[in-house]
Amino acid sequence: MRLWVSFLLLIFLGIGFLLSQPRIETWRIIDLTHTLSPGIPVWPGNPPFELKNLARHDQGYYANAFSCAEHTGTHIDAPVHFISQQRYASDIPALNLVGEARVIDIRRAVSKNPDYALTSRDVLDHEARFGTIPPRSFVIARTGWEERWSRPKDYVNQDEGGVMHFPGFSPDAIALLLTRGINGVGIDTLSIDPGPSKDFAAHKVLLKAGKIAIENLTNLRELPPRGASLIVGALKIREGSGAPARVFALIRQ
Ligand SMILES: [Zn+2]
Structure with a gap:
């Protein structure tokens, strides 16, 4: 009988020991960043991304200098982009x-209207399904437009009059x-702002x-x-209106 008691005690102690061990958490990491290279789509009038060689391996090491507008490739807009004093x-x-990513899929609406602007209704529908958007989150519109990235003309999508056509957010949304305390939108x-916008109303309300x-x-x-969780690794440019960013999403497995 006493042997049984010792045996059970040992098992309980063993289980307790295993449970007390720190759990190894694994994360899946998704890169949400476009590669910077010459020829990528840029805002009309902005200079292209350029890479200039400084040294090659036969000179001892390999290095380049790059140049581009602040709003090139995957990037952030700083609040000062439209609002002075910000x-x-x-x-x-x-x-x-850094914050939770909430993704709102508007591809169906965009397939009918390339100038579609994500609405307050889209936000409320998302919350009805997935819960209230938490403070410090980034709300991302998934429009499907990224499929055009390798075709810069289709991505910028200017008509004969030079007006661009692509989806965005409505200022109401x-x-x-903002009432949810977000960190930003993506x-x-x-x-x-949708391509044809002239007043950049969504930018102004947000910034x-x-x-x-x-x-x-x-x-x-992938999201x-x-x-x-989103990590937005934007370059820390002094007096920058924005900056290229390496953006990662971390998903707990
Ligand atoms: Zn920008």
Whole structure:
């Protein structure tokens, strides 16, 4: 009998020991960043991305200099981009560059209207299915536009009059998202305002509140509607209106 008791005690102790061990958590990491290279789509009038060689291996090492506009490739818009007195790229706290990603899929609406602007209704529908958007999150519009990235003309999508056509956010949706305390919004197009916009109303509402926009995202198909964590590694450019960024999503497995 006493042997049985000792045996059970040993088993309980063993289980307790195993449970007390730190759990190894694994993360799946998704890169939401386009590769910077000459020939990528840029905002009309902006200079192209350029790489100039400084040294080659036969000279001892390999190195280049690059040049581009701040709003090239996957990048952020700092609040000062449209609002004077607001933050420069270098002044955005790191805390504002990390948060939960919420992904709103508007591909169906975009297939009928390339100038579609994500609405407050789209936000509320998302919340009805996936819960209220938490503070410090990044709300990302998945428009399907990233499929055009390798065809710059189709990505910028200018008509004969030079007017661009691609989807974005409505200012009403941005205003609603601000009540949730978001860190910012993101999109897989050139701009968070739809292509034809002249007043950049979505930008102004968002940036006035000191939040950031992330533009030209990619690989959004890899993201769940909620639960991924976003790290927005934007370059810390002093007095920058924005900056190229390496954007990662971390998904707990
Ligand atoms: Zn921008």
